[in-house]
Amino acid sequence: xxxxxxxxxxxxxxxxxxxxxxxxxxxxxxxxxxxxxxxxxxxxxxxxxxxxxxxxxxxxxxxxxxxxxxxxxxxxxxxxxxxxxxxxxxxxxxxxxxxxxxxxxxxxxxxxxxxxxxxxxxxxxxxxxxxxxxxxxxxxxxxxxxxxxxxxxxxxxxxxxxxxxxxxxxxxxxxxxxxxxxxxxxxxxxxxxxxxxxxxxxxxxxxxxxxxxxxxxxxxxxxxxxxxxxxxxxxxxxxxxxxxxxxxxxxxxxxxxxxxxxxxxxxxxxxxxxxxxxxxxxxxxxxxxxxxxxxxxxxxxxxxxxxxxxxxxxxxxxxxxxxxxxxxxxxxxxxxxxxxxxxxxxxxxxxxxxxxxxxxxxxxxxxxxxxxxxxxxxxxxxxxxxxxxxxxxxxxxxxxxxxxxx
Amino acid sequence: xxxxxxxxxxxxxxxxxxxxxxxxxxxxxxxxxxxxxxxxxxxxxxxxxxxxxxxxxxxxxxxxxxxxxxxxxxxxxxxxxxxxxxxxxxxxxxxxxxxxxxxxxxxxxxxxxxxxxxxxxxxxxxxxxxxxxxxxxxxxxxxxxxxxxxxxxxxxxxxxxxxxxxxxxxxxxxxxxxxxxxxxxxxxxxxxxxxxxxxxxxxxxxxxxxxxxxxxxxxxxxxxxxxxxxxxxxxxxxxxxxxxxxxxxxxxxxxxxxxxxxxxxxxxxxxxxxxxxxxxxxxxxxxxxxxxxxxxxxxxxxxxxxxxxxxxxxxxxxxxxxxxxxxxxxxxxxxxxxxxxxxxxxxxxxxxxxxxxxxxxxxxxxxxxxxxxxxxxxxxxxxxxxxxxxxxxxxxxxxxxxxxxxxxxx
Numbered sequence: 001x002x003x004x005x006x007x008x009x010x011x012x013x014x015x016x017x018x019x020x021x022x023x024x025x026x027x028x029x030x031x032x033x034x035x036x037x038x039x040x041x042x043x044x045x046x047x048x049x050x051x052x053x054x055x056x057x058x059x060x061x062x063x064x065x066x067x068x069x070x071x072x073x074x075x076x077x078x079x080x081x082x083x084x085x086x087x088x089x090x091x092x093x094x095x096x097x098x099x100x101x102x103x104x105x106x107x108x109x110x111x112x113x114x115x116x117x118x119x120x121x122x123x124x125x126x127x128x129x130x131x132x133x134x135x136x137x138x139x140x141x142x143x144x145x146x147x148x149x150x151x152x153x154x155x156x157x158x159x160x161x162x163x164x165x166x167x168x169x170x171x172x173x174x175x176x177x178x179x180x181x182x183x184x185x186x187x188x189x190x191x192x193x194x195x196x197x198x199x200x201x202x203x204x205x206x207x208x209x210x211x212x213x214x215x216x217x218x219x220x221x222x223x224x225x226x227x228x229x230x231x232x233x234x235x236x237x238x239x240x241x242x243x244x245x246x247x248x249x250x251x252x253x254x255x256x257x258x259x260x261x262x263x264x265x266x267x268x269x270x271x272x273x274x275x276x277x278x279x280x281x282x283x284x285x286x287x288x289x290x291x292x293x294x295x296x297x298x299x300x301x302x303x304x305x306x307x308x309x310x311x312x313x314x315x316x317x318x319x320x321x322x323x324x325x326x327x328x329x330x331x332x333x334x335x336x337x338x339x340x341x342x343x344x345x346x347x348x349x350x351x352x353x354x355x356x357x358x359x360x361x362x363x364x365x366x367x368x369x370x371x372x373x374x375x376x377x378x379x380x381x382x383x384x385x386x387x388x389x390x391x392x393x394x395x396x397x398x399x400x401x402x403x404x405x406x
Numbered sequence: 407x408x409x410x411x412x413x414x415x416x417x418x419x420x421x422x423x424x425x426x427x428x429x430x431x432x433x434x435x436x437x438x439x440x441x442x443x444x445x446x447x448x449x450x451x452x453x454x455x456x457x458x459x460x461x462x463x464x465x466x467x468x469x470x471x472x473x474x475x476x477x478x479x480x481x482x483x484x485x486x487x488x489x490x491x492x493x494x495x496x497x498x499x500x501x502x503x504x505x506x507x508x509x510x511x512x513x514x515x516x517x518x519x520x521x522x523x524x525x526x527x528x529x530x531x532x533x534x535x536x537x538x539x540x541x542x543x544x545x546x547x548x549x550x551x552x553x554x555x556x557x558x559x560x561x562x563x564x565x566x567x568x569x570x571x572x573x574x575x576x577x578x579x580x581x582x583x584x585x586x587x588x589x590x591x592x593x594x595x596x597x598x599x600x601x602x603x604x605x606x607x608x609x610x611x612x613x614x615x616x617x618x619x620x621x622x623x624x625x626x627x628x629x630x631x632x633x634x635x636x637x638x639x640x641x642x643x644x645x646x647x648x649x650x651x652x653x654x655x656x657x658x659x660x661x662x663x664x665x666x667x668x669x670x671x672x673x674x675x676x677x678x679x680x681x682x683x684x685x686x687x688x689x690x691x692x693x694x695x696x697x698x699x700x701x702x703x704x705x706x707x708x709x710x711x712x713x714x715x716x717x718x719x720x721x722x723x724x725x726x727x728x729x730x731x732x733x734x735x736x737x738x739x740x741x742x743x744x745x746x747x748x749x750x751x752x753x754x755x756x757x758x759x760x761x762x763x764x765x766x767x768x769x770x771x772x773x774x775x776x777x778x779x780x781x782x783x784x785x786x787x788x789x790x791x792x793x794x795x796x797x798x799x800x801x802x803x804x805x806x807x808x809x810x811x812x813x814x815x816x
Contacts, residue, residue, distance in 0.1 A: 006604020023625065031600040032607075052634045064633025134773070139747035143732035147648060147655070148666035151734045154742035156657065156666070158582030159571065166664055166736055167579060168648035168657045170570040176625040177589060184596040185772045187603055188418040188443050192777045194603075195420060200776035208753050209771045212435075213581070213588045217739050219475025220463040222765045227740040228582070233558060236583050237476055239461035245562060245577045252643070254578060256562040260457070264554070317553050324543075324550070324559040326578055328568035329631045329641035332623055337563075340548040343620050344632050356636035358624035362597045363545065365526070366612035 005032025005367045010190065011096040013038060013089070014073060015113070017045050019146060019172060020130060020206065021102035022070045022374075023179025028098070028186060029072025030360055030369045036380055037073040038089060040080065041406050048377075054353040061351060061376045068357035069176075070374030076385075077378035079406045084399065086112050091389050094121040097193075098186055102130045105140045115201040124199035126189045130182050134205030146172025153211035154218070160230030162294075167230070177213075178206045234293065235260075241289035242268070245326055246301045248309035254326035255309045257300065257316065262286065267319035272303055349373050381405055417444010418777045422602060424448070424509040426484060427500075429456045431557065432541040432587035432594070432618060433513035434480035439595045440509070441483035442770060443779035448507075448795055449484040450500065452491070453814060455788050456481075465762065471788060472761040478785045479767070482757075486786025487795045488816045491522045496815045499800065500524070501532050506799050508602055511539045511594070515554065516546050526613045536611040539598040541590045545617030557618070560586035564622035569631065573646035589626070590618030652696035653703050654678075657736060660714040664736035665722050667710060670696040677729030681722075682713050759784040792816055 010033040014025040022037065029035040039045060044060050047069065053062040076092070078085040090113075093099055099118060101108055108114050108129070118125045132149055133139040142152070150156050150169070160167040185204050193199055211218075216236035217228040233256070235243040240260040248255050259265050265286075269278045277283075277299050282292050289296055304312060309325040316323035327335060333344055333356070345359040359371045385391045385405060399405045422445040426437035434449075434456070441447035449456075458477040465473055489503075490496040504510055510529065512519070519525055519540075526538055526546075540546055543555035544563070553559075558580060561567060566585075567578030580586075594616040601614055635641045649655035654667045669678040675696070679688045687693070687709050692702045699706050714722060719735035726733035735741070743766070748754060755769040762784075770780030792811070796802040802810075810816045 003609045004604070004607040006600045006608045008604070008607050027596050028600075031597065032604065052638060054637070064637065065630045068633055069629040133747060134751055137747045137750045139745075142734070143727060143730070144666075144734055145668055145732060148668055148732065148734050151657075151666040151736045152742070152745075154737050154739040155581060155583065156736050157664075157738045159579060160582075161573075161576070161579070165659060166657050167572060167646060168666070169581065170644060170648060170650075171626075171630065173566070173570075173581070173585070173626055176629065177592065180589075180596050180621075180625065181592040181771070184439060184592060184599055185774070187596065187599040188779075189774060189776075191422075191599070191603055192418040192774065195416070195418075196776075198776050200774060203773040203775070205751070205753075205772070208748070208751070208768075211742065211753075212768055212771050213583050213585065214739060214742070215431075215435075215479045215768070216463070216476060216583055218743075218768060219479050221739045221743060222767065223463055223465045223475050223762070224467070225740075227738040229738075230582060232577060233562075233580055235558075237462045240556075243558060245558075245567070245579075247577075252568070252575065254562070254568075256559045258556040258558045260556065320554055322554040322556050322559050324553065324555060324563045326562040326568055327565050327623075328643060329565050329627065329635055332565045332628065333632060333635055337544065337548040337550045338620065338623060341545060341617070341620060343624050344628060344636075346636070356633050358628040358632060361617075361621050361624035362593060363547065363615040364597065364601065364612055365615070366601075366608050366610065 003367055005369060007032035010034070010098065012036070012098040012100060013093050013096045015099065015101040015103070017102065018047055019069055019175035020179045020182070021100055022073055023176050024100050024128065024130070024182040024186065026070065026072035027180050027183035030371070032369070035073045036076045036092070036384060037070070037375065038076055038078055039377060040077050041377060042079045042081065042403070054349065054355055064355055067349065067355060067373035071357055071371055073375055074380040075375035075377055076380050077406055079403055080111055082404045084404045088385070088389070088404070089113065090121045092384060093118055093125065095388060096122065096125065097190065098126045098128060100128045100186070105131050105135045124193055124197060126186065126193060126199045127201045128182060128186050128189070128204065129202065130178060130204040130206055133207045135203045146175040149174050149206055150210060152207050154214045155210065158214065158217055158228055158230060162230060162232040162234065164230055174206060174210045178209050181209050238290050241286065241293045242296050242300050244297050246304040248304055248307055248312060250308070252328070253309045255304055255312055256324050256326055258322045264321050265289070267321045268316065271316050271319040271321060345371055347371065347373050350376055350379065416777065417779055418774055419443045419445035422446070422509065423507045424511060425450055425503055425507050427510060427512040429513065430458050430461065430587070431476070431480060431584045432591045433511045434458065435588060435591040436539065436541060436594045436598070437484065437511045438480050438482060442781055443774070444777065447484045448503070449481055449486045449786060450489050450503070451486065451788060453488050459788070470761070478759060478762060481785035482781030483783050484786055485791035485795055486789065487792045488789040490815050491524065493815050495810070495813070497523060499815070502800050504529060504536055505533050507536065509537045509539060509598065511598070513541045515542060516551055530611065534610045535605060537598055537601045537605070537614065538611065539594050539614045539616070541594045541616045541618065543586070543618050545620055546615040557584045557587045560619040561622065563619040565627040566622050568643055569627055570644055572644045574644060578644065586618040586622060589622050590616050593621045647703065651700055653699035653706055654710055656707065658707065658711050658714050660717055660719050660722055662718045663738065665714060665719050666734045666736055667714070668732045674731045677731035678726060681725045681729050681731065685709070755781060757781065757784055760787065789816065
């Protein structure tokens with residue numbers, strides 16, 4: 001059958017919680033996998049209770065951010081403290097290709113869901129684990145928030161104003177990053193299983209995956225022994241100038257401008273109507289501009305601050321200069337580019353309300369996913385337990401009554 | 407059933423051939439994820455070479471096209487050839503390579519690919535099974551798709567800096583690295599590999615159009631903010647502290663650098679109090695929950711800073727972690743490189759490069775016990791594998807390759 005989503009037929013059981021683990025499921029789900037998140041009303045994920053809620057009414061099935069970040073996942077409810085629930089989880093895993101989890105090391109074993117146990121029910125299962133610092137090593141039990149995990153990679157030491165102290169990034173960039181990256185790791189393991197018939201337990205250390213982002217600074221350390229520090233928005237390897245964010249007219253309006261090549265510099269100078277300062281030898285070559293970057297940026301900021309950010313970006317682009325407005329959250333929803341690409345979509349939740357989440361942020365030419373909001377707790381119970389596992393109706397009702405399926 | 411075990415250990419992506427026609431970071435890093443996990447990746451460079459070769463960092467800051475750290479990092483395990491696709495014969499060779507490949511990964515601006523006659527429609531006609539992964543700042547469609555742009559422009563178009571990084575009223579900040587390129591690269595790797603894995607189900611190859619700006623705007627910024635803005639018409643901006651609604655949750659200076667100071671839940675806060683020897687101020691009414699502590703942030707951060715300034719980052723981290731408090735040291739690059747944890751996990755690998763000599767590199771980003779990945783062979787010199795690849799894939803003789811080199815086609 002042509003034009004199916006590429007991962008159709010792959011089943012993923014997802015024990016992931018909060019953000020990174022659910023994003024692994026989301027990525028595979030957007031690509032066609034059937035993803036079943038295991039959760040329970042006995043211990044509701046904290047992100048289900050993050051405001052704001054749909055129509056302002058609190059409830060674990062009404063958190064707007066949860067619906068966006070968990071879209072693509074289905075949901076099966078099992079209270080894993082109950083031995084019968086554990087057995088049901090294992091029966092479900094026996095039908096699955098991949099199990100995903102982002103607990104600390106050892107938690108799956110304590111739940112009775114360690115890799116060896118999973119292999120007993122499904123020999124070629126792929127278990128994907130993504131603890132903060134990996135499954136073993138002196139820091140295996142390190143406590144971090146997604147927010148601060150990056151401090152262990154060196155990345156946080158590079159963020160801030162030039163010459164100043166590190167400025168914290170105020171949310172866990174590493175969570176969706178590691179979540180999407182994790183989906184690649186799962187796919188690599190699936191490909192290996194297809195080639196060899198062998199499953200495996202993937203050890204995905206978020207620290208190690210995210211640390212690759214410091215490569216430019218890492219290489220300066222490896223080659224020159226230097227340990228970089230904050231330098232505002234300057235080019236990571238000092239290979240471009242100007243390279244920064246400059247003020248525009250209005251409250252908190254800015255434009256980003258990056259000049260890597262001489263033609264772009266000439267375009268910028270022309271767009272500025274050939275000011276005298278730009279004609280001096282101090283700015284004639286890229287190495288000269290890099291050496292005089294503070295002075296260069298001051299000149300440009302004096303020029304940009306009178307302009308509207310979008311008008312200036314359009315004008316600079318006409319001159320071949322890489323420039324774009326700095327958007328705030330309010331700008332995103334109505335930005336013509338994101339509108340044209342359906343980056344954000346309004347959807348109807350099964351409970352009846354309309355809400356806005358993000359859609360397929362990658363455009364694939366052959367098949368496009370159907371994006372629905374993150375799941376209602378237990379929305380796939382009936383199909384999974386009755387149809388897939390063949391549990392008779394009376395037994396199913398008992399399991400619900402006894403808060404096994406819960 | 408016992409699965410059949412293949413004779414030789416092979417990478418997870420063995421059997422997949424990739425043409426990397428990228429420059430700088432996004433496409434090369436995406437292709438490195440393929441090559442480091444076992445795909446046969448051929449890096450195709452224009453005769454002047456990948457722009458990363460001119461971007462450094464260089465030993466002692468002396469530019470040299472075979473000594474760029476950026477190029478070294480992002481092109482491990484690849485074979486390298488040159489091809490001038492602007493020359494008709496070069497273009498023909500490039501298309502013949504694509505006929506024999508599974509994946510093309512590229513990050514040229516769309517107008518540049520069109521000018522070369524290498525738009526997706528042309529490529530799909532040559533090889534309908536080809537998966538074309540295009541990673542650009544803005545994407546292949548939409549009003550900004552014709553814009554010039556780099557990592558910096560993409561990042562700041564995503565909403566991430568305005569919302570999450572920098573002090574209020576001051577310049578919004580990126581991460582001090584190519585954050586948008588990396589986000590686009592891993593996104594492209596996941597979606598692109600799925601397109602290869604499910605090629606039969608999908609009915610053939612396809613174009614995978616990744617906009618670095620859009621991926622971050624959606625999966626990072628949008629996820630937590632867009633529903634709120636659409637429903638309530640309000641949105642937040644950067645504050646310059648780690649977490650404005652709870653405290654302590656920010657980076658603070660200490661005797662030898664900085665720590666990420668986090669003690670939100672009661673158990674964590676009590677742990678921190680214990681580590682600080684339970685100072686008198688900590689029992690004040692206004693510090694008894696994370697919200698009231700945040701309302702009195704200036705006061706409490708002043709108090710905690712007095713304590714952190716008397717201690718080293720490793721001592722603070724170790725004592726706090728032992729007390730159940732998720733405080734971590736803000737490692738410099740040198741400190742990150744010296745971590746016993748990462749050494750115990752063999753994250754670092756020594757590599758030998760013909761021009762750079764022996765150097766310490768970051769290893770595999772994740773561990774696949776059944777088919778380990780990671781960099782083994784150094785990035786290729788410019789055109790290093792011309793003879794080998796053109797012979798093996800296109801059956802060109804040594805004389806053919808010499809002639810093409812003389813006409814500056816390769």
